[in-house]
Amino acid sequence: MVKPSESSSTQEQPLPTLWLLGKTGAGKSSLIQALTGSSAVEVGNGFSPCTKTSFAYNFPQDKPLLRFLDTRGLGEAHYDPSEDIKLCQRQSHVLLVVAKVEEQEQSAVLEVLSTIRKAKKIKQVLLVYTAINTVPESEKNRLVAHHQGAFEKVWGSALAAIEVDFDCDTQTYYHREQLVAAITEIMPLVGLMLDKKEHTSLEEQAFAKVKNEVLWYATGASFTDLFPVVGLVSVPAMQAKMLHSLAKRYEVKWNTRGFAELIGVLGTSFSTQYGVKLGARQLVKLIPFYGQTVGAATAAAVSFGTTYGLGRAAGYYFYRKSRGETVNSEDMQQVYKDAFELGKKVAPRE
Template structure:
């Protein structure tokens, strides 16, 4: 698989990656549509080749937070997936095995699973049975039981499984929430990214439209803060770009006066702690061994949380400013604290 370009933004070089493994027609593209909300055309045109028969799909397209890998050709004559499988393993975090419930011939997929198991590189695997509503319930249960037994034998242990049925033409997604919840248990960031819950008010609705952009900047700040001293410059720079971008999205004039007002409503404790904590994290990373491991990971998680919290608070601030409303100091400070804690929790390096 081609390595990401060194000129790519840092967060795009280490994207959380879901590897979809299944026969052609198993429903992998429909699964991506259901998870991302992208159309069939967007998904179809969004794949880019990364090996001879494997393709990558980045979501969102403009500021990617998640990568899907699709290895194609399983079961086709004269196709040896060994090289593709090896390369996909190196960049994947979760393996999603996709099987159409009525497709009983899965020998090629079972063989590949046995190969992957022997390499011991994949720690997280989830079985996804698709098109489960197209067969009678009793028949479906029999087929699922047979598949489950065969897959668990190939993998050598019990496996978690989700039954889904996605009709993308009518936007009917059976068990989508259960699928997101299962992936979230393994990769919390994915759950926050793909969340489609109802919003309590218009401000929350507007934030949902910029949330993935905030997460993109948070991921970038988190990655750059893994390295000693670098984060002292890179984290504030990423956050400054984020604030400028958000102001533009909310159509609010952004200048030094606006920045000072935002920091003011966040409170003196925020500005004081921000500078002290950022500097302290850089010093910790200079400690031999500890600083390059646990210290760096902690710094990255805190920078993710800080950036996400700042983005959430800024969105609240810009929303009210764009409507000529007064910003509630207590509300914005609580929003920052809650988002900061959530960000630390879901950080890919938390």
Template structure:
């Protein structure tokens, strides 16, 4: 408790600039899905179907990142994932080489988006050849869209097979999913299958978008804040990969997260609130926190090993610890606001569950 109180006094989140550096670094390393397809293929519709945002929110959220490529960060204010769209593939005299090179270096999974009823995909196939030759993108998925716009079942399957064959003639065997974002009765068709396929390539997709049941009101409440907690976790992990930086930046980010979460539960963030939360986590939690953070920083100072394996391990550890800390804090703040009792055992169990749960996402994100 005294250790966290000391951290609070030394690293006031409202005054320390280290958190801004952490968020900027995290924004440069967002897991990124590259959408490759002609205008009208359904790329924006795909983003809307996944995120639940409307046409205006998605349309106004894209920002230029090259001459014709654009990037969409999600969520806009606390981004943990990005979608990148290479536009202009069907335009005359457009050479996508520069945009492709930029997108390759910035993306982690490629989605080739083709409208089922459109067999003319020459520009997309040309771009795919360039991407294939570079060898930099290995995680790819073909998405056949608008499948129910082809009403006849036999013709629909023929259209899907034709585009699949065109792509595989260039790329080789490629996994695919057939969807329609305005399917029968206006309900998206095969959206869950798309999420599962994407999640195999980027685990963060499932964490963000998979429909999960909530056992009680507290879990439902946390689901509204989870993306923000992941944003803070991403920032902590990003800065903890750098030798010596994490010792200041990680606690700063974590304090800023606790500050924000307390406010969202209608609680005043004070030194007393932080001390009471630390006490509720149980005897020794503050000492354990400080010792683990210090050991991670020492490990990163070991020549060569510390700057590779040590840095990567520290990034994963800080991501998971920050996420778990946020999850436990949400449970504590929820109970405190409602005047309900909570035990150290409950908090520690929730912390451990959250830590173990988020490990696959952290490992995938920090291994790239």
């Protein structure tokens, strides 16, 4: 593993992307606020233009892990969606069709959805019905059935749907957990990133504040390890930069001695396996065809898991050190193993 460093280069990497398709006023910005916890001002100022009518919002803004694409203008006069569709189909992983439940007129959305289906670029679609609590129960059921039938008819098959109601002023997010769970089924990394469950210990609470940064480094390491030999240098470099950054966040002095102590607590088996497995992953990627597909994908997933596991274990270590507490080697090794397995499970597959 590379020793402590403050600098490493990162390549441009693709972000898991949610394409929000819906009419103006459907609640797309509120959905972003509910999922990310960002304010209306942060969301409004965070959008950057992709085309004349499509905008991207990266979250978090400083070290992005997720991108929202918003196509605006549906249902408006003289709006031509062709340019937006071409862009969004190329970048998106999941299409979220957002419809305000009481808005029965959805012809513009249905037309674009039909075009998307014919292009056969987007495979994953989730329907999100908003403002669900603004209508009586009996009326709500009728409206949802109406929308569901129309959308499924255009798509040609059954579509999963979530009913939500987000009041961003009071931060009352009805069915937010169900929406996150539905997205997680398709994109596991998003679920880990957006998880806001209660934490049982102060140490877990402390790590929750740096978790997205660890995920950012894990995603970067995973992406660079897709390429033969590159990962041999890039993965340890990104991990070293992550450790330096985490030490700073936990206000722990970080130097070569601290690095050696952290690795020592993880155990000699960790260091040995780390070096052997890293080299083996690079060799596998050199095998024609297999290495460029299965080998590269496996290497990327393992690098994600290793980096996330190392970051999680480092968080545990730095938290204890910052409080002057003794770090139990067995406990820390278990923290690493659990996080490594979770990281492999949620690692991006594209």
